Amino acid sequence: MDIRPIHTDADYQATLREISALMVDDPAPGTPEGDRLDILATLVQAYEARHFPIEAPDPVEAIKFRMEQRGLSVKDLEPLIGKSNRVYEVLNRKRPLTLAMIRRLHRGLGIPAAALIASDAASR
Structure with a gap:
């Protein structure tokens, strides 16, 4: 399981593509694919929170x-x-x-x- 932090927009886009590919098969939690999807989604959430913060509405x-x-x-x-x-x-x-x-x-x-x-x- 070769997973790296997301540092660049290219890393981010590649991770999103991998998540999309994994979601097609709808992997079960606890399986290697399900664990990979969970980890990648967590990395994407952290990257988005840092680079695309959502401000509270007016x-x-x-x-x-x-x-x-x-x-x-x-x-x-x-x-x-x-x-x-x-x-x-x-x-x-x-x-x-x-x-x-x-x-x-x-x-x-x-x-x-x-x-x-x-x-x-x-x-x-």
């Missing part, structure tokens, strides 16, 4: 995304944020989210609290 964008997912309107957010003018202020970054709003949005829409708390500067 709180307002997280709210808008959830609204779009569920087909919600400003009126639907009123119980969670306040009257429609307040909802518009939040969505237009004129007013920051309060702790109470964050709690209600988290409970009511299932948006992770961490996404709603993210950088105050991003939400203004």
Whole structure:
């Protein structure tokens, strides 16, 4: 089992090709092929985390995304944020989210609290 760390984009692409080839056969866990797939996937995850980090979403964008997912309107957010003018202020970054709003949005829409708390500067 000759496995090396992924250092370059060429290494990364070659590892992805090997993973794709292994997945075609759907190897069982605990087999040599299954173990190889598991190790290669772990290496790819580490490489991607280092070279392609995913930042937390902007709180307002997280709210808008959830609204779009569920087909919600400003009126639907009123119980969670306040009257429609307040909802518009939040969505237009004129007013920051309060702790109470964050709690209600988290409970009511299932948006992770961490996404709603993210950088105050991003939400203004």
